[in-house]
Amino acid sequence: MEVAKAKTSIYVDRELWESFKRYARSRGVEVSRLLxxxxxxxxxxxxxxxxxxxxxxxxxxxxxxEPVEPSGLVSELVRVLRDGRSGSVS
Known part of the structure; x- marks a missing residue:
């Protein structure tokens, strides 16, 4: 079964459109299909x-x-979150 297609015109930021087309090409996908x-x-x-x-x-x-205020390295934040979670598991 063939899907009916509609041709359209849209206004998009030029740099954004060029980036989108490059992205589609890098994935090996037609721009229309990706859109x-x-x-x-x-x-x-x-x-x-x-x-x-x-x-x-x-x-x-x-x-x-309870939100955790980020401070120091990301690994420290992860440790705080992990420690808080492990204390709530029975």
Whole structure:
């Protein structure tokens, strides 16, 4: 089954468009195909958010965490997060 295609014109930042075309070439994908994939992903993400919000109200879940202030090296931050998580596992 062949999908009907629509030719369109859009205005995009020139440097962004050139980068997008280079990216498509580097992946071995046609620009049109990659753009279609990006649009599909965006629409799918939006549909997924709508579906989840219909199934779950804000009263059904709660995000509970204590933020960690970053300081020093990234490895120190990872260690703090890992230590905090290991103390909550039974």
């Amino acid at each position: 279609e994939d990006v649009i599909r992903d965006e629409l799918l993400g939006e549909a997924l958010l709508r579906a989840v919000s219909e199934l779950v109200s804000s009263e059904d879940y709660e995000v509970d965490f």
